[in-house]
Amino acid sequence: MAKKRRTYKPKKTVRRTSSKTTVRRRRTAQENKTLQTIARALRLIIIFVFSGFLIYFLFKPDHKPQPDQTAEIQNPATAVDTVAQGETPEIEPTINLDALSQPELLEYWLHQILRKYQITDKWVGKRNREITVQLPTDLPPIEVVVDVIQKVTDLGWSYVSSEENLKRSRQSLTVISHDDTLATIVFIVNKNFQRATHKIAIIIDDFGYYNNQITQEFLELDYPINLSVIPGQKYSRSIASAAVKNRKPVMVHLPMEAEENAVEQNTFTIMTTMTDAEIVDRVQKALEAIPNAIALNNHMGSKATADRRVMDILFRELAQRKIMFIDSRTTTKSVADQMAQQHQIQYHKRTIFLDGVENQSEDYIRNQLLKAAKIAERRGKVVVIGHPYKETLAVLKQQLPLLEKRGIVVIPVTDLLK
Missing domain, CATH: 3.20.20.370 (Glycoside hydrolase/deacetylase)
Structure with a gap:
């Protein structure tokens, strides 16, 4: 009986990679996954931010910024002024006027009037119920006195002015409320004083x-x-x-x-x-x-x-x-x-x-x-x-x-x- 011939089958060669190569490949795969995750996150962030801006600009309130009042005016045709014609804006009070006594209220409004004429507080002195106001030579006392009288009248008080000529260098004004003298204001022209012009x-x-x-x-x-x-x-x-x-x-x-x-x-x-x-x-x-x-x-x-x-x-x-x-x-x-x-x-x-x-x-x-x-x-x-x-x-x-x-x-x- 003839023997069967065995067909020669070469053994499969199994290539074994070194442990270092395997670790490197695994690390590369992990890094790729991490980068993909970061890229997805960045895309989501960009989409979120863009959507936020889009929503803001679509639904923001209609607000126009105020023009810079200190900028130089190049086009007078577009200039807008908020001051009423012929008025000098008064300084807004920062204190509760209702809480002031009448003498204190008189002093407050006197200082407001003096500021309009560039008269600083350094030029004003007080002793008991007499207030002395130093005036520069270019400001006749009559101009300030008229403004003070107008305010005194508006407040419902009365006054007595000196019989001196209003054009002279000295003028006094006594302010009275219900027979009570609030103060006597003396205006004196001082040649050594000069307004900041x-x-x-x-x-x-x-x-x-x-x-x-x-x-x-x-x-x-x-x-x-x-x-x-x-x-x-x-x-x-x-x-x-x-x-x-x-x-x-x-x-x-x-x-x-x-x-x-x-x-x-x-x-x-x-x-x-x-x-x-x-x-x-x-x-x-x-x-x-x-x-x-x-x-x-x-x-x-x-x-x-x-x-x-x-x-x-x-x-x-x-x-x-x-x-x-x-x-x-x-x-x-x-x-x-x-x-x-x-x-x-x-x-x-x-x-x-x-x-x-x-x-x-x-x-x-x-x-x-x-x-x-x-x-x-x-x-x-x-x-x-x-x-x-x-x-x-x-x-x-x-x-x-x-x-x-x-x-x-x-x-x-x-x-x-x-």
Whole structure:
């Protein structure tokens, strides 16, 4: 019997990996799982945050932020003032007035009135029922006394004033309630006292086109309003001469190229396409046309005042004659401040426009002036620009005496740097 042949089957070779390789693979797998878990978590977080923002913006309340009151006002057409016309806001009481006795209430309101005139507590003394108030020489006692009498009357009290002339340097006022003397207030002018004054430079542009009743009344104002005259107009020379006679500071209102609105073309207008020699010639002619000018400001000029070459030429001429430049700020791109430092000339810029072609109501102009007064009290000085409108004239006549009582003085532009 034949034997069956066995088929040779090679043994399977089992490859054994080392223990180190196995550990490495397991660790890699675990790390991959961890990374995947982290990635999923990050995706969930991103989705959650995005959903939160989406819900917030869809359902948030309609709230508009309040404008920054300290920012410079570039567009007077959009400015809003919260001060009622003709009012000086009183300081809100921080104490319970009902808890005060009548003498204490009188002292409280006396201090509020004095603060309106920039009279500090250091100028007030008290001995028994006599209150002594020191006043500066530029503040007649009658002005303060009238305000105190008005408040005393409002509170239902009576008063007895001294028989001295109210215009003299001493005035006394005895306040009475139901036959009881609350206090005697003595106002004394002290030559050694001076109020902290704030400065406002008011520039009225565009003189030269007309010589009418409005022009004459601006010339006759009892304040050093700066009159800016456009050279080359029919009445430019006569108004500039009249301003000097009326002790008004005179400025050159130089026409300069604008970005959008066309500036009038005459032999004094500065255009950015002119050569250096042409610009020099026109600047010199403008300064010669208004020989008594103490300063120069731009008429329009949003394009020219942003041109470094043009302003460099202009400031070289102003530096030679030591004439101040006031930037009307018709553009935020103006390089006037940089060039003024480079040429070391006196320089300042406009903060507020009092009026405009579309803003000639007395209410608007009054609010702009009161806004400027607040800035002057906060910063010490402010420059405003207006135009020879009858409404602007009426507001200045009404408000400047009131601002003077608050210690705000009208100055020539050259006094800004003193």
